[in-house]
Amino acid sequence: MKISNTPNNSSIITGFILLGFPCPREGQILLFVLFSIIYLLTLMGNGSIICAVLWDQRLHNPMYILLANFSFLEICYVTSTVPNMLATFLSDTKVISFSGCFLQFYFFFSLGATECFFLAIMAFDRYFAICRPLHYPTLMTGRLCTNLVVSCWVLGFLWFLIPIVIVSQMSFCGSRIIDHFLCDPGPLLALTCRKTPGVELVFSTLSPLPIIILFLLIMASYALVLRTVFKVPSAAGRRKAFNTCGSHLAVVSLFYGSVLVMYGSSITEQEAGTQKIVTLFYSVATPLLNPMIYSLRNKDMKKALQKFLRI
Secondary structure, three states: OOOEOOEEEEOOOOOEEOOOOOOOOHHHEEEEEEOOOHHHHHHHHHHHHHHHHHHHHHHOOHHHHHHHHHHHHHHHHHHHHHHHHHHHHHHHOOOOHHHHHHHHHHHHHHHHHHHHHHHHHHHHHHHHHOOOOOOOHHHHHHHHHHHHHHHHHHHHHHHHHHHHHHHHOOEEEEOOEEEEOOHHHHHHHOEOOOOOOOHHHHHHOOOHHHHHHHHHHHHHHHEEEEEEOOOOOOHHHHHHHHHHHHHHHHHHHHHHHHHHHHHHHHHHHHHHHHHHHHHHHHHHHHHHHHHHHHHHHHHHHHHHHHHHHOO
């Protein structure tokens, strides 16, 4: 990794400077306290769902096993950015090493891709449960559930291997300041010595590809679910089906809504402020809200959490 004041004069440096959210020292401390609280609440909320699923035998079925894995994913996802952000708030230099920057880049986007895959298989699980209830126990077996979970993690972490290798081999010129709170491809590519349309094309293709394809698959599965639900004769049956799918649809809307706004246009065209706000929403706010969404709209989960918290 090299950076220079001019393309012809390169020298090794220690890393980049993450600006984060520039403000006076008092503001930095206030942000540190705020995001520390958000981070702890996120860990507690998602950790409680994991413990509730492990503790309550009634939740040992594919739907809740997927939910527990999804909660673990959310813990990993928020941990890929927030601890470094907190350190940046208290740092005078705000420097992140090259290795730290590209590791954060790789884990953040790999975990984001993994979340897309998880949301897709959770949607298909609900499709089989509602549209094929008689065949559900034979279709969604424990072995298939395990294979799906492993596949999500493997595919998610393989997806961004090529982009991270490409970017890590590039040279960076002039300022090493990244106007963001994480190593995002947009600000990184803006610091390269030479404009590389090919690399930008790789990112603009690979980043939205799993998002768009999996989003369309999720919408298709829920279209079939809704068609089946409307055929249910009783209002109670329809309400139960909607409650089952409502939490997942809310999570999908929060995550995909913000991500599609972020990557619906070229990664180098957006303003820094817009990038920060949108990224902050889907990387920090969404993992915080997900446990509340699932626990508030699911009676079995509420009972399991109450039992676990009374221990």
